[in-house]
Amino acid sequence: MLNPTISEWLNLIFRWIHVFAGIMWVGTTYYFTWLDARLTEEEKAMANTGDAAQIWMVHSGGFYVVEKRKIPDLASRTLHWFRWEAGTTWISGMMLLILVYYIGGGAMIDRDVADITVTQAAALGVGVLVVGWFVYDLMVKSPLGKNEKVFAAVAYVLIVATTYALTRGISGRATYIHIGALFGTIMAGNVWMRILPAQKKMIVAIKEGRKPDEALAAQAKFRSKQNTFMAVPLVFLMLSGSHFGGSTTGGYDWLHLAVLVPAGWIAARFIRRA
Numbered sequence: 001m002l003n004p005t006i007s008e009w010l011n012l013i014f015r016w017i018h019v020f021a022g023i024m025w026v027g028t029t030y031y032f033t034w035l036d037a038r039l040t041e042e043e044k045a046m047a048n049t050g051d052a053a054q055i056w057m058v059h060s061g062g063f064y065v066v067e068k069r070k071i072p073d074l075a076s077r078t079l080h081w082f083r084w085e086a087g088t089t090w091i092s093g094m095m096l097l098i099l100v101y102y103i104g105g106g107a108m109i110d111r112d113v114a115d116i117t118v119t120q121a122a123a124l125g126v127g128v129l130v131v132g133w134f135v136y137d138l139m140v141k142s143p144l145g146k147n148e149k150v151f152a153a154v155a156y157v158l159i160v161a162t163t164y165a166l167t168r169g170i171s172g173r174a175t176y177i178h179i180g181a182l183f184g185t186i187m188a189g190n191v192w193m194r195i196l197p198a199q200k201k202m203i204v205a206i207k208e209g210r211k212p213d214e215a216l217a218a219q220a221k222f223r224s225k226q227n228t229f230m231a232v233p234l235v236f237l238m239l240s241g242s243h244f245g246g247s248t249t250g251g252y253d254w255l256h257l258a259v260l261v262p263a264g265w266i267a268a269r270f271i272r273r274a
Contacts, residue, residue, distance in 0.1 A: 002103060010099055018092035022238075025085035026231050032082075033228050033272055036221075039068045070217075071206055079203075083196055090188035093238075097181055101125070101174055110171035121170050125178045128162060132182045133189050140223065152265070159261055164254040172253035179257060180237030183230040190223040228272055233264030 002010075035055060042053035055066045072079060101108050105118035108125070116124075135158065144151045159179065166175040198220045202212035237257070 002099075007099065007104070011096070014092050014095045014099065018089060018096055021085055021088035021092060022235070025089045026235065028082050028085055029224070029228055029231060030271060033225070035066060036068070037272065039066070043068075071212070072203075074203065074206060081196075083191060086188045086191040090184055093181065093184055097125075097177065101177065108170050108174045113167065113171065114169050116169065121174070124166070124169050125174065125181075128166065128178055129182055129185045132162070133185050136186050137189070137194075140226075145222070156262065160254065160258045163257050167254045175253055176237050176257065180234050183234040183237070187227045187230055187234070190227055194223050195220040229265050229268045232268040232271070233261045236260060236264055 038055050039053050042055065046053050052067050052069075057064045057066070102118070102122040102125070105121075108118055108121040109116070136155070139145065139151065139154065144154060162182070163175060163179055166178060170178070198216040202216050205212045237260070
């Protein structure tokens with residue numbers, strides 16, 4: 001067990017990092033989603049003019065113009081990557097999960113639910129994160145990934161089933177946090193293991209004088225879009241785990257979460273169109 005004072009300081013440090021990194025990550029995600037939607041509209045409006053689609057914005061006393069290109073000018077421009085927001089959010093979140101739930105232990109266990117040890121509960125939680133990512137990744141690569149509505153329906157059933165199973169092994173609060181952590185792990189995995197590698201392959205092709213594979217761009221965009229839908233329920237689950245999990249639904253936390261997740265998806269849909 002950690003010294004209580006050290007534990008509190010680590011909790012404070014990792015929580016600060018996690019919150020601010022998450023703000024930057026989610027903010028950047030929705031900002032680029034908004035840009036892409038507006039630029040797509042501009043491209044349609046200017047399809048016959050021959051001019052490049054642009055978005056003009058004003059902020060903090062300055063005016064900004066953004067233009068979307070399929071092939072960047074790599075020779076004379078610096079290419080800015082947005083990746084460490086995701087990495088920092090996930091790493092700090094895992095540190096908090098370990099510190100508060102796996103080392104602390106008390107928040108993981110509910111003796112009225114199951115008589116298991118902290119080690120067993122932690123193994124269950126980690127297993128959900130690891131298996132969850134691989135199942136999601138396989139689903140995206142399968143024919144399901146070509147039909148968004150069917151994909152969402154299957155994913156929803158799996159989320160509810162996983163939540164129900166977790167509420168039979170760990171506390172309601174820990175269930176909320178682990179489903180949120182599952183979303184965060186999938187989102188970070190999308191960024192670091194699928195989106196960034198796809199973009200790097202496209203850059204290599206451009207530098208070698210080859211046409212970038214459009215399938216890579218489509219893959220990156222699809223996973224980025226899914227991240228925007230996971231972000232809203234993720235934020236709610238992370239913020240509400242200590243307040244609602246196990247305390248408001250009389251043992252029916254899985255049912256409560258089954259309503260909150262699609263509500264978050266609906267909210268994300270409206271945000272994407274704003």
